[in-house]
Amino acid sequence: MEIDGKRVPKDKKEAYSDTWDNVYPITTGEHTLTVTYRMAGHYTQPTKIMFDAKANINYQLDFATDIGTAWFSKNSYVDFWIKDKATEKPVTEVVQTAPPPEPRVISYPIIINN
Incomplete structure (x- = not known):
């Protein structure tokens, strides 16, 4: 949703869930991403993930979830992390978020x- 507090650019017609495979150039140094999960009506609270970007490295935001198989259960979650695309190794700790406590x-x- 955001990179360093600025909304991720998107076309006027597309929703933020349509931007999952876009490439966003960033500078070297510390960055904070605000991310959320949205899929088929399921969503999570926005959460922040921070990392230190190095020069000439491509990064990817990855996730794992049980949402969609256990909707509104006590254990529904989304784990986010950033990895180095060349090595496939994580460069951040896992940050966990969950759906809102009450159904809409x-x-x-x-x-x-x-």
Whole structure:
């Protein structure tokens, strides 16, 4: 969602969930990413992950989750980490986030024609 507090650029038509495979150039040094998981109506709270970017290295944000198999269970989670794409090794600790504590209330209008 954000890199160093700035919203990730996207086309006006696309949702942030459509940007998962975009490449974002960054400078060397410390960076903070604000990330969230969204898939088929499932989502998590935004969380921050920090890392120190080195020159000439390509990084990838990775994740693991049980959301979608245990929706709203006590153990639903998403783990995020950043890895070096060349070595496939993590360069950060795992940061865990979860769905909001309460399900969203969704209401639908009902139209009755006489």
